[in-house]
Amino acid sequence: MNNNIFIAFDNKKTAVAIAKILIENGNNVVSISKSYVELINSLRYYPAGIIITACSFDNVRNEKIIDEIPDDFNILVLGTKTQLDDFPDYRVFKLSTPLQKNDLICSVDMFMTMDTKYKPTVHKNINEEKIIKRAKSFLIDVYSMTESQAYRYMQKKSMDTGRKLVDIARIILDI
Structure with a gap:
């Protein structure tokens, strides 16, 4: 079970607010990143975790970044309903904004209790x-x-x- 949380937002105020909510709920926020490079550097030190980010980050749409994130990390993308509808379903969980505190906490708790991360069904060899x-x-x-x-x-x-x-x-x- 992984409990490492990485927050990646351009807006530091938003990132800190999310981190504060999660920390108050007893979660382990290990990194707040303002750039893609910071995020990737943070991930190197942990075998797995949860990344919470917006639909676009560091002036790049996250769908391009997702392929470079190791498979052992779950990704929670926050955005408006319109942004999320345009965002691919591949490897991500989506949560629409405006966000209720309880929705965020429940979503993260769901990740924490999952025995396996979200993957497409693997066929037997x-x-x-x-x-x-x-x-x-x-x-x-x-x-x-x-x-x-x-x-x-x-x-x-x-x-x-x-x-x-x-x-x-x-x-x-x-x-």
Whole structure:
């Protein structure tokens, strides 16, 4: 769980106001940046965190900057509804202004409690799929299960133990 918060705004007064709200709520604001270079330099020292910024920062639209930010950082973009509608959904969470104090706090708390950061669904690689198919075939042959029964059995074991389906398949195959 990451709790490092980076605030990046051209307007220092806005950045300090946001930092004050977050600090009063017990959050760890580690950096307030007025330029893109300052932000990137700050990120180097931390493995993950939350970046709170505006739709445009340091005279550059943030959609250009986002690709250069490491994937381990969640990005919360603040702006008017019109600005956010024009902003791409890729890798960001959007919060419209004018902003209520509670909205900001709840959004940051949501990031803090997320076990994983926002990512598009990652598909299993081909080797994992082959292992799962082999385990299903093994269960079908040895225990006379149907394919759906074998899959449900593996899925239930996966949920009961908190392990990935491919790990359960490896255990069944004793790999």
